[in-house]
Amino acid sequence: MSEYLILIYESEQAYAEGGEQVYGEVMAAHDRFSHQVPELGGKIVGGKALQPTSTATTVRGDVVTDGPFAETKEALGGYYLVEARDLDHALEIAKLCPARFGGVEVRPLMEFPDE
Amino acid sequence: MTSRDEVSAAVADAHRREWGFVLAATARVAGSLDVAEECVQDAYGAALDAWLRDGVPRSPGAWLTTTARRRALDVLRREQTLRRKLPLLVDTAPDTASADGGVLDRDRAADGADAIPDDRLRLVFTCCHPALSREAQVALTLRLVCGLTTDEIARAFLVPETTMAARVTRAKKKIAAARIPYRVPAEADLPERLDAVLTVVHLVFTTGHVAPTGADLVRPDLVSRAVDLGRVLRTLMPDEGEVTGLLALMLLTDARRDARSGPDGAVVLLEDQDRARWDQAEIAEGLDLVRTAARAAPGRFLVQAAIAAEHARAASYDRTDWTRILRLYDLLLGLWPSPVVALNRSVAVLMVDGPQAALDEVDALERGGRLDGYRYLAATKADLLRRLGRGPESAAAYREAISLTDNAAERRFLEGRLAEVIPR
Numbered sequence: 001m002s003e004y005l006i007l008i009y010e011s012e013q014a015y016a017e018g019g020e021q022v023y024g025e026v027m028a029a030h031d032r033f034s035h036q037v038p039e040l041g042g043k044i045v046g047g048k049a050l051q052p053t054s055t056a057t058t059v060r061g062d063v064v065t066d067g068p069f070a071e072t073k074e075a076l077g078g079y080y081l082v083e084a085r086d087l088d089h090a091l092e093i094a095k096l097c098p099a100r101f102g103g104v105e106v107r108p109l110m111e112f113p114d115e
Numbered sequence: 116m117t118s119r120d121e122v123s124a125a126v127a128d129a130h131r132r133e134w135g136f137v138l139a140a141t142a143r144v145a146g147s148l149d150v151a152e153e154c155v156q157d158a159y160g161a162a163l164d165a166w167l168r169d170g171v172p173r174s175p176g177a178w179l180t181t182t183a184r185r186r187a188l189d190v191l192r193r194e195q196t197l198r199r200k201l202p203l204l205v206d207t208a209p210d211t212a213s214a215d216g217g218v219l220d221r222d223r224a225a226d227g228a229d230a231i232p233d234d235r236l237r238l239v240f241t242c243c244h245p246a247l248s249r250e251a252q253v254a255l256t257l258r259l260v261c262g263l264t265t266d267e268i269a270r271a272f273l274v275p276e277t278t279m280a281a282r283v284t285r286a287k288k289k290i291a292a293a294r295i296p297y298r299v300p301a302e303a304d305l306p307e308r309l310d311a312v313l314t315v316v317h318l319v320f321t322t323g324h325v326a327p328t329g330a331d332l333v334r335p336d337l338v339s340r341a342v343d344l345g346r347v348l349r350t351l352m353p354d355e356g357e358v359t360g361l362l363a364l365m366l367l368t369d370a371r372r373d374a375r376s377g378p379d380g381a382v383v384l385l386e387d388q389d390r391a392r393w394d395q396a397e398i399a400e401g402l403d404l405v406r407t408a409a410r411a412a413p414g415r416f417l418v419q420a421a422i423a424a425e426h427a428r429a430a431s432y433d434r435t436d437w438t439r440i441l442r443l444y445d446l447l448l449g450l451w452p453s454p455v456v457a458l459n460r461s462v463a464v465l466m467v468d469g470p471q472a473a474l475d476e477v478d479a480l481e482r483g484g485r486l487d488g489y490r491y492l493a494a495t496k497a498d499l500l501r502r503l504g505r506g507p508e509s510a511a512a513y514r515e516a517i518s519l520t521d522n523a524a525e526r527r528f529l530e531g532r533l534a535e536v537i538p539r
Binding site: 108 | 204206244246292293294295296300304
């Protein structure tokens with residue numbers, strides 16, 4: 001098994017406009033996802049949701065600025081760390097990951113020889 | 116005693132025919148595409164001396180595979196760490212779409228006593244994995260399956276060699292780091308994954324069929340590589356209608372190669388081609404393939420092959436069954452709603468319903484905006500306006516088409532037409 005990070009990029013605006021109901025639906029979808037992954041033979045090792053980019057602070061060298069590292073329409077809003085057999089398996093899992101206002105990026109984790 | 120020339124020719128022939136087979140079988144043992152490539156390279160290098168000494172083996176592919184796999188095992192023994200460091204993920208489950216079902220024990224493989232599994236399908240599907248860019252898919256396929264050098268691929272696609280080398284290296288790194296598996300996709304994913312493979316082969320073909328830039332209209336080297344690939348795929352997946360369709364399409368299109376350009380290299384349109392110069396062997400093979408696949412579900416390559424078959428069967432341009440071709444284009448457009456297909460369909464509309472009906476459709480396509488900057492849109496429009504006797508508008512469209520064309524032969528053709536429509 002290999003580890004992959006699933007990064008969830010979504011429009012924050014859509015969530016702001018969607019209100020409580022949308023938030024509830026998305027939470028329920030993530031709950032379903034947590035059951036679907038083991039059914040597919042994968043494993044969720046970890047995962048968290050992030051506060052919106054309005055709470056982000058960027059540091060470059062000594063300079064501290066308000067806001068996210070890069071201003072994009074769809075921002076990183078959460079992630080899952082999963083175990084999968086190979087990329088095809090990881091993509092199968094990623095297709096089920098809720099991201100109705102954007103999409104997800106799948107990144108393999110670096111493996112070091114003596115770990 | 117075999118002469119050096121004969122042996123060199125045998126090695127070159129084996130390079131062309133067997134490279135993909137040898138590499139695919141070696142990659143399974145080597146656990147790395149890079150190591151496999153090196154070992155296969157070495158095996159071809161060793162073949163010259165060995166075959167001079169012992170004669171050309173009855174099965175050069177098996178000899179090369181055994182030699183390359185032995186080298187791979189040596190490398191693995193020397194570099195014990197390699198296996199642990201991101202080995203190529205060889206799926207040992209039986210393949211759903213290939214005849215090869217078994218796992219080959221590594222030591223038995225090294226003896227070369229057993230039949231060598233044909234792993235080319237794994238290799239092709241790995242090279243054309245959707246997680247790789249289309250450009251990388253094409254480069255990897257030509258490099259690993261066809262055995263072209265990076266320099267040859269770079270020249271074919273008109274990019275600097277360093278750019279192409281970086282592209283290939285990046286793609287191979289991604290296969291290892293992202294763990295793209297070395298296997299034939301499951302039945303459920305096959306249609307989509309196969310479509311990517313066929314698209315890559317077709318792209319190689321069309322790049323050769325009408326070179327995007329340069330002095331010559333056709334790049335025969337790329338065309339024949341694409342046809343070779345089409346044949347390999349057909350051998351490996353004889354029951355896939357689209358695989359058969361693509362091979363038929365390429366053969367029927369390439370059959371017109373000699374008639375497509377005049378003695379001075381100028382473009383000759385289908386309408387004006389000397390049909391006696393069409394390659395009858397390719398046509399016969401192509402028509403036969405279309406017949407074979409007649410009962411398969413129609414896909415975009417099969418329907419395009421059926422259209423090409425109508426042209427191949429027709430005695431002349433005027434005596435072509437345009438009504439049937441128009442019906443086939445309607446079918447194609449349903450399967451593949453692409454504006455380029457709609458533009459090609461307008462030629463059939465012209466022949467069935469006349470130039471005004473065709474122009475109406477082309478105008479609608481132009482308004483749609485999805486073909487902005489596509490040289491054949493302007494060229495088609497110019498031709499229809501020319502037929503309607505609207506000279507000045509036709510000239511403007513020809514000028515636009517010329518400005519969008521980098522192929523010298525096509526430019527000359529368009530400039531000739533422009534001169535005809537300019538009012539004197």
